[in-house]
Amino acid sequence: MRIVIVGAGEVGFNVARSLSQDGHDVVVVEENQERFSKVSEELDVMTVEGNGSRPMILERAGVAPGGSTDMLIACTNRDEVNILACWIAKQAGVPKVIARAVGLEFTDSPEWGEKLGIDMMVSPERSVAYEVDNLLRARWATHSMDVASGAASIYAVPIREDCPSLDLSLAEIRERHRDLIMLVVYIKRGDRGFIPNGRDRLKRGDLCYCLCYKGQTPMMAGVLWPPMAGGIKRAFVVGGGKVGFQVSRRLASNGVSVKLIDHEREKCKRLSRELERVDVIWGDGSDEGLLLQEGIDSSCAFISTTGSDENNIILSVLGKNLGAAKSIGVVKKRSYLKMAGILPIDSLVNRNMALSDLIITSVRYPQGNERVSLLEDIGAELVETVIPTDSPSAGKTLMELDIPQGAVIGMITRGDSSFIPNGLTRLMPHDQVVVFSEEDKTRDVLASLGVRED
Template sequence: MKVIICGAGQVGWQIARHLSSENNDVTVVDNNAELVRRATDTLDVQGIAGFASYPDILTRAGARDADMIIAATHSDEVNMVTCQVAHSVFAVPRKIARLRAQSYLDAIYSDLYRRDHMPIDVVISPEREVAAAALQRLSAPSAFDTESFLEGRVQLLGILLEEDCPVLNTPLRQLTDLFSTLTAIVVGVRREGSLFAPEPGDQLFAGDEIYVVTQSADINRTMEVFGKDSKKQERVVIIGGGNVGLAVASRLEKQATRIRAKVIEKNRRCAERAADALERTIVLNGDGMSAELLSEANIDRADAVLAVTDDDKTNMLVAVRAKAAGCPMAICLVNDPTLTPLMGPLDIDAYINPRATTVSSILRHIRHGRVRDIYSIGDAEAEVIEAQVLSTSPISGQAIRDVDFPEGVLVGAVQKGDKIVRPTGGTRIEEGDVIVLFSLAADVPEVERLLQVSIDFF
């Protein structure tokens, strides 16, 4: 597949890394020649320095025979014009644009993106993706990572195992005997910095970070089995009233289960905008780093603090201060992946990486065939993939034990009609089934081959 990626920042670079590693023909375009050079020096990609929306630049990038263009520059307008030019001049079949401004995303203007108006096939909103990720974290507060699959009926949970975990030093195959009705399956383990797909005889140890796939109805029980509290969140303090904080607070107000939220925003105009938009949420104007303001927000009585300002270091320091003041749970937004190893030493419970959430949402629309959802784990180390099984797939009609899956791949859940099944070796995969599987990054191309997806692309 020939892909042009416009924008060589963190998101563009990560998408280029994914696609080039899978032998796609990738060209990166950016008006910053240094970013283009970094991409061409470290990845197997071509690079063009220039403005992505210029037709002559797209011509040099090979737009005339490109299969897809991904516009992920820092400018919404450049991304939109790039897609328009790619459609009108070069007839590029598939166009994806990242848009940040909320006005462009308002549902009442959705007609804007029709082919005869502004021809964008997929619009990605980082703020909405991050807000959704924040709500996922709050739904399973003791997990450091979460994502939902199969229309919310199945959940991926990232859990850090501590010394009090009751199933330490227990072979994974015995968990089925000990908890026969539990739907949870451990699909990934990170130990001493290395991520792998475990085998049935592997044991879990304190300090392991595990990824578990379980049915949503089983989340609380799953957390308890692995030694975690499943206490519900009733009071949340949100630091940052920008697009992300406002989106989280708005969705909390609309939830059936009542969660009381307070928002602290430093910028007065931004705080006033949030106060006007929210009905039941208290908005405080001031510095979230202020101990006095945190005390006024009753941080010691809150169940969680969510720090989502546009500054990583502020988010981390606010999270530390809130925990020192008695808040039991701290979640923060961190753009810089080199800061994530500090989360453990700083006792920050969970973090959200906007780059990872945006990359996941873009990959969802890039993968071939009937791939319905994708979640990128860690620094693009692995993917959790939700896909429908086609009649032409080599796995169709086979029992899981008979499928030649790579060592880095495990099936976490299977949907047969309306029923969610906990997969075993004897579970037969049929045409039309939807499977959720964990795959190390190196094994993703083989997974796509097993799903026999290329005939179903476009």
């Protein structure tokens, strides 16, 4: 496909890199000279310098009546540019347009996109709030992701020296806990990662990606993590921007007592009017005395959502050192995610990663398959797809399928029920399957299941 991307910030750059590597004909439009030069020098794409909301600039990129552009993706940090670029593209006959929405009001309802003729409007703030909420529910996880329409999740669980199942094989764990329906789909060990089998043992320092039903996560926690106190009922959120607003609102709606701290007085006044169930505090989120006075301790969480990655990392360390049960920092740069394994921070959530992956998903799998990269550095992917009626895999057991090594079918949803399959499970037409695979094996897995990507 010929794809025009407006905006070469971190989101646009990552999308352009991934789609060009997939073999698409990519054109990037960027008016900032530094970002324009970076794309021109580092990516195998065509570039056009200029404002992506101007018809003349878009025409130079191939967005014009009778042109060959198949899709336009507008992902600058300005709503007016994104919306206008998508509108111009639609008027020129581009079949599909996607806009990043900075203003939350644009994604409060799908009507905005429909009225503007935009096929998809995406915002990272809600995804960040959802992930933070999941991480507080699963205090022992560093990352989480829902699958099977929320019936189950994949949790990234660090294995500590006091893990109850340390040095046990996965087969031994399964034998000891027969009531637990859990599948370890990936293990990151040092600089390498692999999809394990029953003989592999849990080692100190492993990061295990575990697929488990939502209702059984407490049982899974007892198998992989030492005993913990009850769930988190209080949370400190530092930063009253769009991310902090969404995180505070979601946590408060789920019964968590939230204290939102921001240094701007007028913003605090507005937030206190808009967030009725949140205690809004005008102050400095790095003030140790203030945090202690407000009651930070081992029963609460600390989430830093300011506009600075560096501040969020430092504040998360501070919150953890003051005794917070779980400290989470929100960052934009993917390179900072590794800091969670170095500094005393429980989790770092990347606000741009979810947005980039969502956009890439809609391009790679337009028929509705959902593909999400859990962590860029582990090189593994999760795919949710449906077995077609005419699939050659329908009626076969998993043992009979030619699934490449480095991939595993983790869950099947059939009708109203979801279950973790074994080698004797037969696939049926219309089964919804969750596949976890090494990144370079994904297309081979889909081919073995008879799933077409176009």
